[in-house]
Amino acid sequence: MAINRLCVFGGSLNPPHETHVEAATRAARRFDRTRVVICGIRPTKGSNNAVDPAHRANMARIAFDDIPGVELDLDDLERDEFLRTTDLDRLWKKRLGGGWEVWHMIGSDLIVGGASGRSEIQMSWKDGARVWNELNFVIVPREGYPFTEADLPPHREVIDGTGRSDASSDARLAFARGDTAPPGVPPRVAAYVVRFGLYSAAPGAKRFGRLTLPRNPNLFVIPAGENERARAIMDEVNPHGANDPDAVVAIGGDGHMLDVIGSVQPGIPIIGINAGHRGFLLNELTGEEFNAHVASGQPFDTHLLSKVEVEFRLPDGTWDPKKRYAFNDAWLERDSTQTAWIRVVAEGQNRHEIPCLACDTVLVSTPAGSTAYARAMGAPPQLIDTPVLLIAASAVADPVGWHHAMVPDDSTVTFRVLDPAKRPVRAVIDGIPYGPCIEMRVRRSRVESVELAFLPGRSLGAKIAALQFPS
Numbered sequence: 090m091a092i093n094r095l096c097v098f099g100g101s102l103n104p105p106h107e108t109h110v111e112a113a114t115r116a117a118r119r120f121d122r123t124r125v126v127i128c129g130i131r132p133t134k135g136s137n138n139a140v141d142p143a144h145r146a147n148m149a150r151i152a153f154d155d156i157p158g159v160e161l162d163l164d165d166l167e168r169d170e171f172l173r174t175t176d177l178d179r180l181w182k183k184r185l186g187g188g189w190e191v192w193h194m195i196g197s198d199l200i201v202g203g204a205s206g207r208s209e210i211q212m213s214w215k216d217g218a219r220v221w222n223e224l225n226f227v228i229v230p231r232e233g234y235p236f237t238e239a240d241l242p243p244h245r246e247v248i249d250g251t252g253r254s255d256a257s258s259d260a261r262l263a264f265a266r267g268d269t270a271p272p273g274v275p276p277r278v279a280a281y282v283v284r285f286g287l288y289s290a291a292p293g294a295k296r297f298g299r300l301t302l303p304r305n306p307n308l309f310v311i312p313a314g315e316n317e318r319a320r321a322i323m324d325e326v327n328p329h330g331a332n333d334p335d336a337v338v339a340i341g342g343d344g345h346m347l348d349v350i351g352s353v354q355p356g357i358p359i360i361g362i363n364a365g366h367r368g369f370l371l372n373e374l375t376g377e378e379f380n381a382h383v384a385s386g387q388p389f390d391t392h393l394l395s396k397v398e399v400e401f402r403l404p405d406g407t408w409d410p411k412k413r414y415a416f417n418d419a420w421l422e423r424d425s426t427q428t429a430w431i432r433v434v435a436e437g438q439n440r441h442e443i444p445c446l447a448c449d450t451v452l453v454s455t456p457a458g459s460t461a462y463a464r465a466m467g468a469p470p471q472l473i474d475t476p477v478l479l480i481a482a483s484a485v486a487d488p489v490g491w492h493h494a495m496v497p498d499d500s501t502v503t504f505r506v507l508d509p510a511k512r513p514v515r516a517v518i519d520g521i522p523y524g525p526c527i528e529m530r531v532r533r534s535r536v537e538s539v540e541l542a543f544l545p546g547r548s549l550g551a552k553i554a555a556l557q558f559p560s
Contacts, residue, residue: 090186092485096227098166098194103145104264104282104300105152106256107273110252115248116194117158125153126177141294142166142395145286145538147356149279154354163536167398171555173215178224193224200447207311210461217387277333277400281356286390296474298391300358300542301337301446302383309334311349312364313341319364325376326362336360336542337388338379339371343461346370347519350416350539357534358391360452360542369552372544382544390544392473392549395458395498401516402528407487413518414537418457419470421529422450428486430507435480437500443491445507448483453502453531456494460553468493470556477534478502500554 092351096116100308102109102125109125117123125155127149146163153161165171174193181191185442195210201220202208211217225244228236241247258261263271265288270279282288282299302308310329312319319340323329324441326338336358339349342365353359360378361371374382380473403409413419423429430450433443454463454470464470467483496502506514509527516526542547 092190093121093185093188094190094192095185096120096123097126097177098123099128099177101128102149102152103140103257103258104148104260104278106260106272107275108256110152112194112248113153113159116227117156119246119248120192121148122160124160125149126164127166129168129171130386131171132315133324134291134470136458138288141200141296142535143355143395143538144285144295146279147393147538147540148278148281150354150356151281152275157177165556166167166404166536167534175214175216175220177195177272178220181404190225193228194227194229194248196229196234197236200226200240200242201230201234201236201382201508202240202359204237208240208342210380212240212242214550232496239502245314253296254292261288265290273432278511284525285360285393291341296391296393300336300389300391302385302389304384304386306335306337306383307333309338310338312347313345316341316345316364319345322364322376326379327422331496338362340364341371342366342368343370344520346418349518355536355538355540358540358542360388360389368540370457370546370549373421375443388545391540391542394473394539395455396534397453397455397478397531398534398537399516400530401523401526404525404527406527409523413523414534415458415519415531416455416539417461417519418452418454418463419516419518420450420462421516421526423448424513424515424525427512428484430512431514432503432505432507433480433492433498434503434505435478435500436503441496443493446482446491447486448482451482451504452480454479455533456482456553457549460556463493464556469494470553472553478531481482498533501530503531504529 098113098525113125146166149161153159178191199209211221214220221242228240229249229273241544260271260274269283284300285295308329309331310323310326322340334531337353338360338363339346346361363371371521399413399415399419401409415460431446433446435441452463456473456475459471463479463481466481466483468479476498477495478497479496485491506527513525516523516529
């Protein structure tokens, strides 16, 4: 029986470097599958933990998503602590089953001293001795870390010619000194770093950026299909193209913007032009005004906004196999003439529960989504950098007088349907119905995000603040 081979390329890649891209590309030519795993929180590596996981995920997407044969794995960034190589090996062998070999790509710095049992793998890795003797390794020569044949682990292959240096640490130092294009950093990765000031000394999550487009930007323009005004504005915005865009321009209303958000890869800024009614997520300007703004070199203010991860259990008791993500909100609504009975549980540092919420609809929203359906339920709009999830309900019969609650955004909110046979409900995510459901689980994603761009002084935060002072 033929043996298939998976190459797992795990690392911090903070930021990704062209040598990382080259190594992944070389592996994809030699292996049946190549999977780049961006490692999560590492208690002993401060530089890794100082950058928001959403930024690390977006930089990895920019660097690796278009390489044939290379898969990007961001699951580790969602964990509270990174998965060690021995556990990662066990995970993938279980997933793939027989007929597959799992290989791990590492730099030569990790094997130096292997002949005497003093390599980093043998000395400091979890299950180091067993890992050294039993796992399969792809060795990438790294500048400054020469090795001998005796240093090599028993099961190995060596990829020649990459000569990878300590690129990421050098790049971080260069960015911190104000260099906007350190050698070897892919240009779009560098532009993303500069946009958010990721490696500067200033503390904080750096969720607010400054986007300045080139004089002749490559724009992927997406108008609302049946909106004549949107198509007229599209004809004014020039030039545009779908390949490797500097930004996506969404022209339509808020509903169209949600559709665009669901289809655009994170890491690409989205600029909205309102051709609808309310246009809360979009800018109020014409196509000609947009062109003039870009041509003058004026920037846009950008906000990196987290989505929530949504899982739901089907009536047969199984969980839907596909994870969904919502930018605005996810909710359960009654699917019969009967009021829905739902247990609400919010678990984080503390646990909070409503044993039985009798209502028509119960919802979890992000701060950005707090201006939509949640606000219509009477919940207060939240400023976009508020670290909360908002729970709200409509037509509440019990508990009497309950309407909404806020919980820390590291909480997991669970809705469990009571008596689903008599009181069925259906799941809805960002306005899209997904059918009958008996349980929904919602948590903030660390890696799924959206970057929205606004004219200076007309940001989403300013719009949310204005809602609290109606004229």
